[in-house]
Amino acid sequence: MSGTLYGVGLGPGDPELITRRAARLIEAARVVAYPSLAGGESFARAIAADLIAPDAREIRMDVPMTRDRAPAQAAYDAGAAEIAAALEGGDDVVCLCEGDPFFYGSFMYLHARLAPRFTVRTVPGVTSLTACAAAAAMPLAARNEVMTVLPGPLPDAALRDHLRAADTVICMKVGRHLPRLRALLTAEGLLDAATYVERATLGAERVMPLAEASDDAPYFSMILVAKGTDPWL
Amino acid sequence: MSGTLYGVGLGPGDPELITRRAARLIEAARVVAYPSLAGGESFARAIAADLIAPDAREIRMDVPMTRDRAPAQAAYDAGAAEIAAALEGGDDVVCLCEGDPFFYGSFMYLHARLAPRFTVRTVPGVTSLTACAAAAAMPLAARNEVMTVLPGPLPDAALRDHLRAADTVICMKVGRHLPRLRALLTAEGLLDAATYVERATLGAERVMPLAEASDDAPYFSMILVAKGTDPWL
Numbered sequence: 001m002s003g004t005l006y007g008v009g010l011g012p013g014d015p016e017l018i019t020r021r022a023a024r025l026i027e028a029a030r031v032v033a034y035p036s037l038a039g040g041e042s043f044a045r046a047i048a049a050d051l052i053a054p055d056a057r058e059i060r061m062d063v064p065m066t067r068d069r070a071p072a073q074a075a076y077d078a079g080a081a082e083i084a085a086a087l088e089g090g091d092d093v094v095c096l097c098e099g100d101p102f103f104y105g106s107f108m109y110l111h112a113r114l115a116p117r118f119t120v121r122t123v124p125g126v127t128s129l130t131a132c133a134a135a136a137a138m139p140l141a142a143r144n145e146v147m148t149v150l151p152g153p154l155p156d157a158a159l160r161d162h163l164r165a166a167d168t169v170i171c172m173k174v175g176r177h178l179p180r181l182r183a184l185l186t187a188e189g190l191l192d193a194a195t196y197v198e199r200a201t202l203g204a205e206r207v208m209p210l211a212e213a214s215d216d217a218p219y220f221s222m223i224l225v226a227k228g229t230d231p232w233l
Numbered sequence: 234m235s236g237t238l239y240g241v242g243l244g245p246g247d248p249e250l251i252t253r254r255a256a257r258l259i260e261a262a263r264v265v266a267y268p269s270l271a272g273g274e275s276f277a278r279a280i281a282a283d284l285i286a287p288d289a290r291e292i293r294m295d296v297p298m299t300r301d302r303a304p305a306q307a308a309y310d311a312g313a314a315e316i317a318a319a320l321e322g323g324d325d326v327v328c329l330c331e332g333d334p335f336f337y338g339s340f341m342y343l344h345a346r347l348a349p350r351f352t353v354r355t356v357p358g359v360t361s362l363t364a365c366a367a368a369a370a371m372p373l374a375a376r377n378e379v380m381t382v383l384p385g386p387l388p389d390a391a392l393r394d395h396l397r398a399a400d401t402v403i404c405m406k407v408g409r410h411l412p413r414l415r416a417l418l419t420a421e422g423l424l425d426a427a428t429y430v431e432r433a434t435l436g437a438e439r440v441m442p443l444a445e446a447s448d449d450a451p452y453f454s455m456i457l458v459a460k461g462t463d464p465w466l
Contacts, residue, residue, distance in 0.1 A: 009359075009363070011252065011357075012357075014254075015253075016252065016253050016254035016257075017252045017253070017254060017356075017357065018252065018253055019244065019249065019250045019251065019252050019253075019359060020248075020249050020250070020251055020252075020253065020256060021247070021250060023253060024249075100359075100363040100366075100367075101367070102363060102366040102367060102371065102372045102373050103362075103363050103366070103373050103374065104373075104374055104375055104376075105375075108372040108375050111370075111372060112372075115370065120370065122366075122367035122370065123250075123367065124244075124245075124250065124359045124360075124363040124364045124366070124367040125359060125363070126242075126252060126333075126357045126358060126359055127357075127362075127363060129336075129360075130242070130333040130335060130336050130357040130358070130360060131357045133333075133335040133336070133355075133357070134334070134335060134355035134356065134357040137344075137348065137353065137355065138335065139335045139341040139344060139345075140335050140336050140337075141336065141337055141382065142337055142338075142341050143337075143384070144384040144386055144387055145384070146381060146382065146383055146384070146387070146391070146395060147381070147382040148379060148380070148381045148382075148395075148399065149374065149379065149380040149381075150379055151376070151377040151378070151379070153377055154377055154379070158379070161398065162379060162381075162398065162399075165394065165395065165398060166381065166395075
């Protein structure tokens with residue numbers, strides 16, 4: 001009988017934000033899998049490090065961050081094949097996922113490859129979205145407010161349309177797009193409503209008005225824009 | 234010295250989806266606060282029940298679910314006053330919040346009332362959003378896809394515009410709006426892309442194509458629409 005693949009959300013980075021179910025699954029895992037930046041650290045593994053059994057087998061997927069998709073696809077193909085072999089051998093595999101597995105997470109690529117052939121269970125995790133809101137002490141949305149999640153690399157026109165249509169907008173994957181996003185928000189009269197959050201829940205967490213953020217943002221950064229149409233009182 | 238108010242996300246309902254930090258804070262709490270439906274159960278308290286110390290003081294806010302806002306506002310005013318008194322007496326207060334405190338959560342109303350006067354810390358939780366995605370085995374968004382969260386009670390025109398603009402749409406607060414939302418999605422050619430999820434992570438969880446859902450949905454239900462513009466491979 002084949003094993004089960006668990007896609008386990010670890011939350012935004014602070015190991016204390018791992019759920020009890022995720023912690024139990026990782027502690028009991030004989031095989032864990034995780035992505036890492038090619039040649040570098042695995043953020044997912046670092047979050048869960050204290051929970052991984054010393055004798056657990058580790059399947060590491062070195063995923064290059066390139067604009068061309070083919071190298072990453074090849075890394076997920078190879079990882080999926082190794083995981084499939086473990087599942088076929090009867091082992092369960094716990095795949096470690098930063099944040100939530102289905103929210104801009106790399107687990108989606110494994111899910112697409114393996115769910116047609118194996119039993120897959122997904123354990124949701126705390127997303128960077130609400131972790132950033134907590135860090136910024138900023139409610140995201142209430143009652144009938146509309147919230148949109150916008151990847152920063154999108155073109156200006158698309159960003160502008162969504163900025164106008166929603167009550168709350170979260171720009172993810174800010175990184176090198178920060179100056180362009182700030183110019184756009186300024187032109188829309190929304191700079192004062194924009195908060196910048198970097199590395200939420202980690203030791204190096206930083207929160208400030210977007211107006212004060214420097215131009216060179218890391219990949220793990222976010223801009224929160226709440227128009228405050230509803231006074232929440 | 235005044236105590237600290239903690240707004241603690243409990244996740245979507247399964248107590249195993251409580252984070253380790255939330256669990257520790259609740260176990261150590263001498264005073265807990267939570268909303269309940271006037272005269273009825275508190276869902277938040279039920280999720281955390283096993284963690285609350287037998288001798289903890291409990292501040293219960295009976296919040297009526299009426300279209301008129303005044304009765305709920307009065308309930309939060311009274312709750313905030315009781316919590317403020319405990320904080321002034323030097324006790325920390327742990328406020329139990331379904332899902333995440335800042336994501337369509339009632340904690341926002343306490344935060345607005347108490348953050349100007351007291352130290353408030355928010356502990357993010359797993360949202361119903363990703364819990365429903367996990368239950369439906371449905372990735373939400375990847376790469377540069379745009380995701381919008383839409384409250385079901387919004388008027389048709391607003392819903393339609395957002396349905397067209399985003400790659401993934403999550404309709405929350407479905408309840409009695411289900412027939413109208415289904416008609417709208419059908420007219421937009423999106424019925425086949427729509428999944429219905431009810432009471433995610435609870436014993437009574439149900440997942441099915443929206444086409445097969447019955448007209449009378451409970452409040453804790455959601456419709457997930459993924460256009461699948463990106464093949465995730």
